[in-house]
Every structure is written in C-alpha cells, then in structure tokens.
Amino acid sequence: MHAPLCQACAIRNRAICADLDSEELSLLNSIGRQRRLRAGEQLLWEGDEAVLVANVVEGVLKLSTFTADGKEQILGLVYPSDFLGRPFGETTPYGVEALTDAHVCVFQRADFDRFAREHPRLEHKLLERTLAELDRTRRWMLLLGRMSAEQKLASFLLEMEDRMANGGCAPSFGEPKVWQLPLSRQQIADVLGLTIETVSRQFSRMKADGLIDLPSRREVVLLEREALTELSG
Amino acid sequence: MHAPLCQACAIRNRAICADLDSEELSLLNSIGRQRRLRAGEQLLWEGDEAVLVANVVEGVLKLSTFTADGKEQILGLVYPSDFLGRPFGETTPYGVEALTDAHVCVFQRADFDRFAREHPRLEHKLLERTLAELDRTRRWMLLLGRMSAEQKLASFLLEMEDRMANGGCAPSFGEPKVWQLPLSRQQIADVLGLTIETVSRQFSRMKADGLIDLPSRREVVLLEREALTELSG
DNA sequence: CGCCTCTTTGAAGAGGGTCAAGCGAGGTGG
DNA sequence: CCACCTCGCTTGACCCTCTTCAAAGAGGCG
Known part of the structure; x- marks a missing residue:
C-alpha cells in the first residue's frame, strides 16, 4: 500500500487529521506513506536525527530509553490514532519499537512540520493531543514514584x-x-x-x-x- | 501592578509570547493580569475546574498530586518563562503551589484559549513548549523508575x-x-x-x-x- | 523430540522505608 | 540578652519490599 487513502483511514476520526477538510486531507495524503512493522521492529532510534513522525493506525508501540548502566525504562505506549515522534525537534528523544505487528502512517518530519505550520487546525489538534499526553505521562510519574x-x-x-x-x-x-x-x-x-x-x-x-x-x-x-x-x- | 506591560516583561523574549508583534502583545496585555504569590501560596487546586493559565515571570512553583493514601508526588517544577496550567482542558490535573515568592502573569483560561486559537503563532509556541515539557517529563520518568x-x-x-x-x-x-x-x-x-x-x-x-x-x-x-x-x- | 527462549519459583541480600529520638537555627517572650 | 519553644532536619535501629542470583519449568518451533 504505497498510496494511502486518508479518506478511508480506520482512525480517520480519532487521529490529529480529524478536523481537516478533504482538500487538506489529500494534501496530507500526498506527503504521507503507509508502513507496516513486524512485532519487534524498530521505527526510531534514540538520539538519531528526528526525521520521521507518524500516526499509529494499528498495533501497539513502545517509547523507551536506557540508563547509563543499560536498564531500560519504557516511557510510554502508543496505540491506534496516537501520534508519535518529535515534530519541531532536532533529535529523537527515545527509541520507538513495535510491540505487535503494526501499521503506521509516516511523514518526513520536515514535510510534516511545514504542513502543520500552514494548517493551524492540524497544529491545534496536535497541541491538544500533546497536552493530553503530558497529563497521562504525569499520572504515570505518580505510579513510578509512589x-x-x-x-x-x-x-x-x-x-x-x-x-x-x-x-x-x-x-x-x-x-x-x-x-x-x-x-x-x-x-x-x-x-x-x-x-x-x-x-x-x-x-x-x-x-x-x-x-x-x-x-x-x-x-x-x-x-x-x-x-x-x-x-x- | 494591575496594568501589565508585556513590552517591558522580564521574560518577554523567552516565554510563549516571544513571537508576537506589538499589536498582538497589547491584546494579550488586555486579557492578562499580574499576580504575586507568597512562598507556600496555592494557585490552582487539583481537580478544580481549569479556570486559569499563567506564565511564570519570577520564582519557582511546583505541580503536584497525591496518591490515594496521601503521599505527595511532585510532577514538575516550573521556572521563569515557563507556561503553566491546562489550556483546552476541563479540569486542572494537578495542584500548583509557589515554592518561593513568585510573580506570575495569569489569564482566564477561556480568554487565553480564544486568543490562542486566533493567533497561530502563539499556539505554535505553546506547542513547542509542550513538546519540550513532555520530553523533560519523560526523562524524569527514567529517574523515578530506574x-x-x-x-x-x-x-x-x-x-x-x-x-x-x-x-x-x-x-x-x-x-x-x-x-x-x-x-x-x-x-x-x-x-x-x-x-x-x-x-x-x-x-x-x-x-x-x-x-x-x-x-x-x-x-x-x-x-x-x-x-x-x-x-x- | 529436542532446543531455545520466556517465565516461574526459591533463597539470600540490599536498599530504602518506618518509627523514634535527638539536634539546631530562628523566633518569641520574659 | 538569654531561655525556651517550635519546626525542620538529622541520625540511628529495625524491618520489609523488591532486587539479585540461581535453577527449574513451560511453550513454541524446527
């Protein structure tokens, strides 16, 4: 599937693309690319230049990092309709690996950043999602700490x-x-x-x-x- | 100081307002209000309706929550030029208390949300900040967990x-x-x-x-x- | 069937929590 | 000006949870 079809996307109404009109959607369509991942396959490596962002269409992925002495800490789990990656950033702050077979809709970060800046409605959705994710992450801190x-x-x-x-x-x-x-x-x-x-x-x-x-x-x-x-x- | 002067603000160039032009700035000016807090004073209560957001001008504040059995976990510390509060949200997900005497620039959330939606540049700044904060919070998870x-x-x-x-x-x-x-x-x-x-x-x-x-x-x-x-x- | 990996279980040990007492700086009142 | 009190901090002793190390068990797949 190299020709994605946002209009027919399973997560169309839940992902950050939800508020786009059909013109915007086909533009987004043109810069995105579907990609399938096998369980265990790595999508992004911690510390790499941040080249990709993605929407999860299907499957579960983990975000993780390591201590100096090699212990892993999973920083978050990502589910269908979640957004993934670090827009507007230099480097990827954590590794991303598929836990199950997965299906993601990837964008070159540069393309995505440009698109986002030109489409405030998308950027707004992304902001809402990021704020929600921050809340979720902070709740997780309570779990880890206490x-x-x-x-x-x-x-x-x-x-x-x-x-x-x-x-x-x-x-x-x-x-x-x-x-x-x-x-x-x-x-x-x-x-x-x-x-x-x-x-x-x-x-x-x-x-x-x-x-x-x-x-x-x-x-x-x-x-x-x-x-x-x-x-x- | 009931008449704030964004133009003369100490954190003018570091806060989310940095990219605004002078017209936008005076509009923001008109909906914001300066407020001083004594060390120990509470600004927001966990679970309350989210009525306020703010920029920190001076001082350090903490964001915190409690376990069911009353142990506190501080979720984050907020320093000058940091943004604080939960825009586009129903309830405040954590308490906010000043650790030192502090000086914040507060907005009614409704006013701020409206302003943000109408000024993509501000919203973009807010997004960048939220993404950075999320990265910082995730690094903290590693500390807590491992x-x-x-x-x-x-x-x-x-x-x-x-x-x-x-x-x-x-x-x-x-x-x-x-x-x-x-x-x-x-x-x-x-x-x-x-x-x-x-x-x-x-x-x-x-x-x-x-x-x-x-x-x-x-x-x-x-x-x-x-x-x-x-x-x- | 046998091998490999993941998981379970056991035993011992350490790190940090809990409880309790002592310390000390700053504030108050005599 | 000093004695006393208070509150936050430090220190000690003990205990418990979770980690560590080790070995055995259970699926899955060739």
Whole structure:
C-alpha cells in the first residue's frame, strides 16, 4: 500500500487529521506513506536525527530509553490514532519499537512540520493531543514514584484492558473478557520500573488470589475489576 | 501592578509570547493580569475546574498530586518563562503551589484559549513548549523508575544548579558557587519519589564525601560537579 | 523430540522505608 | 540578652519490599 487513502483511514476520526477538510486531507495524503512493522521492529532510534513522525493506525508501540548502566525504562505506549515522534525537534528523544505487528502512517518530519505550520487546525489538534499526553505521562510519574509493585501492576492491567478492549472507545462493562497482552513480562517490568521477577510474582499472587486469570503467557482476564481498582490505590 | 506591560516583561523574549508583534502583545496585555504569590501560596487546586493559565515571570512553583493514601508526588517544577496550567482542558490535573515568592502573569483560561486559537503563532509556541515539557517529563520518568536514591539526588542537584544559576541561559562554569534551594527536604523527597530521611542521609553522605557543601539548610555548593555527574548515572 | 527462549519459583541480600529520638537555627517572650 | 519553644532536619535501629542470583519449568518451533 504505497498510496494511502486518508479518506478511508480506520482512525480517520480519532487521529490529529480529524478536523481537516478533504482538500487538506489529500494534501496530507500526498506527503504521507503507509508502513507496516513486524512485532519487534524498530521505527526510531534514540538520539538519531528526528526525521520521521507518524500516526499509529494499528498495533501497539513502545517509547523507551536506557540508563547509563543499560536498564531500560519504557516511557510510554502508543496505540491506534496516537501520534508519535518529535515534530519541531532536532533529535529523537527515545527509541520507538513495535510491540505487535503494526501499521503506521509516516511523514518526513520536515514535510510534516511545514504542513502543520500552514494548517493551524492540524497544529491545534496536535497541541491538544500533546497536552493530553503530558497529563497521562504525569499520572504515570505518580505510579513510578509512589506506588508499590502490587499497585503498579493493578493499575497497569486496568489501564491496559481499557485500551485493548475496544480501542478505548467505551468503558468495559459486563462479563470479564480474555484479551491479549501486547507486552512480554520483561517489557511490563520496563514499563513499571520493576524487575521481571517481581512482575511475575505479582501475577502469580493475583492469580492465586482469584483476581485475574492467565490462560496463557500473553492472555489475561481481569476477574475482579473492583478488587483490582481497590489495590491500584 | 494591575496594568501589565508585556513590552517591558522580564521574560518577554523567552516565554510563549516571544513571537508576537506589538499589536498582538497589547491584546494579550488586555486579557492578562499580574499576580504575586507568597512562598507556600496555592494557585490552582487539583481537580478544580481549569479556570486559569499563567506564565511564570519570577520564582519557582511546583505541580503536584497525591496518591490515594496521601503521599505527595511532585510532577514538575516550573521556572521563569515557563507556561503553566491546562489550556483546552476541563479540569486542572494537578495542584500548583509557589515554592518561593513568585510573580506570575495569569489569564482566564477561556480568554487565553480564544486568543490562542486566533493567533497561530502563539499556539505554535505553546506547542513547542509542550513538546519540550513532555520530553523533560519523560526523562524524569527514567529517574523515578530506574535510579537509586544517590543517582536521583545527584541528578536533581545538577539540574537544579543549572536552573538556579542564571535562569538556565548558560551552562555553569568556573568556581563552585553557593545557591539557594527553593525546596525543603520533604519537597525534594516528593520530587524524587523518596522519603525525607533518605534524602537527608544522601545529603549527609555527599557532604561527608566532599562532593557538596551545605552552608545552611537551604544553601548548597556543588564542589565536585564531575563526580556528581558520574554518580548521576 | 529436542532446543531455545520466556517465565516461574526459591533463597539470600540490599536498599530504602518506618518509627523514634535527638539536634539546631530562628523566633518569641520574659 | 538569654531561655525556651517550635519546626525542620538529622541520625540511628529495625524491618520489609523488591532486587539479585540461581535453577527449574513451560511453550513454541524446527
């Protein structure tokens, strides 16, 4: 698919392009390019010149960085309709890697920057999104700085379920449902600022306590959302 | 000072207003209002309707939130020329309190939002600032999630000195200099996700090791920036 | 079936939290 | 001017959570 079609895009109404009229959209169309990523494939490298920005159409990606001694910290997860990359910046401040097979709509940063500056409506959307992302990131700081391992994992599972269930469109009601974890245990540890062993132990304990079920490594069921919410602090 | 004068503003060239022409500036002038805050005074309360946004002219303020069990986490520090508040949002996602006597230039959010939407240049500045703030916040996540108490405090002191020395304009060279900490030990603990005791112990150890000097509670000298940089990871 | 990777589990240890007491600078009142 | 009080900070002792190190278990895939 080298000829993207914004008009037919799955995330058309949720991404930053939502407010554009059809003329603007086809202009954007002309500078964008679809790209598929396999799980594990890297899209951007930390410290590189910031050449790309992108919209996520499908899949989950991680933003991450490393300490001097090589420990990874995942700085954020990016889902369909989220924007990704560093417009108006020199270098990419974090690495970006696909956690699942993914589908993104990429732009050369220079093209995108120019387009954005000429289309305030897009720039406004981008601003709203960035502000929302900043709020989300700050909430994550509370988790990293002040929560116990148990609280961290409970918070993580609850948020993840909301994200996975239905693209975040509606809160999850009714029967507990099985869903796929897009992250390995190690990656969950890197999100929460824990070690893989601690994550694994917390999973086991929650399962033993009947709060969750783990049909397989990558599958989860939240049996007791109430109790998990309680735990999450 | 109820009649602000943007043209004469100390942070005129560094704040988001930097790119405005004089006509725009006087319009902004007419919707803004100067306000002085005493150290400890609260400007915004978490969860309140988002009614205000502001530019910091002078002083240091903190953004903070609390866990369910009452532990505070400082989400960010705001310095002169920084922007503060949540434009285009319903509620204030964190509390804002002055750490030192401060001087801010406040706007009714509704007024500011309208002005911003009508002046893409301002909105663009705001976007650049928000993106930079997001990068800074993400770097802080690495600190919270992956660093030891010692690394945290070393990082904190180094960054703080850069901020305090000269408004962040130039890197600090030459002789070690005494400067004022705008935060109490407890507040430092809340920034770093530690307890006051741990912060205090780390201070004492660094002093004993000759890395820093503490002429009084609120004064610091970084004697060995090299070594501290090493420690900070 | 066997290998490889990811995950789980166990045991030991350290870093930081908690609780409690002591210190000291600044402010107040005698 | 000094004694006293207060509040923030420091220091000590102990304990708990999470990390570290090590080994065994469980899927997945050739």
